[in-house]
Amino acid sequence: AQSVTQLDSQVPVFEEAPVELRCNYSSSVSVYLFWYxxxxxxxxxxxxxxxxxxxxxxxxxxxxxxxxxxxTSFHLRKPSxxxxxxxxxxxxxxxxxxxxxxxxxxxxxxx
Amino acid sequence: xxRVTQTPRHKxxxxxxxxxxxxxxxxxxNTVFWYRQTMMQxxxxxxxxxxxxxxxxxxxxxxxxxxxxxxxTLATLKIQPSEPRDSAVYFCASGLGTGAxxxxxxxxxxxxxx
Numbered sequence: 001a002q003s004v005t006q007l008d009s010q011v012p013v014f015e016e017a018p019v020e021l022r023c024n025y026s027s028s029v030s031v032y033l034f035w036y037x038x039x040x041x042x043x044x045x046x047x048x049x050x051x052x053x054x055x056x057x058x059x060x061x062x063x064x065x066x067x068x069x070x071x072t073s074f075h076l077r078k079p080s081x082x083x084x085x086x087x088x089x090x091x092x093x094x095x096x097x098x099x100x101x102x103x104x105x106x107x108x109x110x111x
Numbered sequence: 112x113x114r115v116t117q118t119p120r121h122k123x124x125x126x127x128x129x130x131x132x133x134x135x136x137x138x139x140x141n142t143v144f145w146y147r148q149t150m151m152q153x154x155x156x157x158x159x160x161x162x163x164x165x166x167x168x169x170x171x172x173x174x175x176x177x178x179x180x181x182x183x184t185l186a187t188l189k190i191q192p193s194e195p196r197d198s199a200v201y202f203c204a205s206g207l208g209t210g211a212x213x214x215x216x217x218x219x220x221x222x223x224x225x
Contacts, residue, residue: 007171036216042219043202043204043218044154044204095214103154104153
């Protein structure tokens with residue numbers, strides 16, 4: 001069975017600074033990879049996903065993530081964050097129709 | 112705009128009372144998940160269904176929790192009797208259940224047991 005590790009539980013960063021949220025997974029088979037975002041008092045919503053093809057995937061609000069098979073990682077990055085990016089971010093892995101979420105990383109963007 | 116709906120959005124109850132949370136998955140989705148989220152434990156998978164059949168409920172305390180899908184448009188999660196440690200936000204999510212499907216989350220039910 002797969003597992004997901006988000007290495008940082010909290011990431012504080014100043015506005016307009018770059019950020020990287022780390023995610024590593026373990027699985028014995030091919031996987032699909034997702035990042036979800038949860039804004040305060042809301043449910044999770046999909047931010048971006050990797051299914052196949054290009055290993056670099058992007059969201060509409062400037063986030064991107066790169067699938068690295070050799071390092072079994074799917075780190076999320078943004079070159080310049082906004083206050084509105086403050087949220088909790090969850091990495092998720094799916095194989096054999098079974099999806100598992102990481103523990104989440106709380107991103108706090110400070111002015 | 113298809114969405115997962117959950118009722119009630121908030122519930123405050125006394126210890127020992129029965130609590131029922133309801134979820135309406137997105138029409139056409141055949142996989143439904145129940146999650147619990149707390150500050151201490153984070154997001155925990157309680158149970159999930161595919162085509163209304165329970166596939167995994169290993170995350171659910173069996174003595175007091177039960178999850179059902181009476182039909183394809185309704186999933187329920189019951190706690191009887193409720194305890195203060197059950198206080199959490201309970202999320203329902205649905206998905207197509209095949210291939211690389213994403214899960215669509217409802218807004219959650221915030222449960223407080225006093």
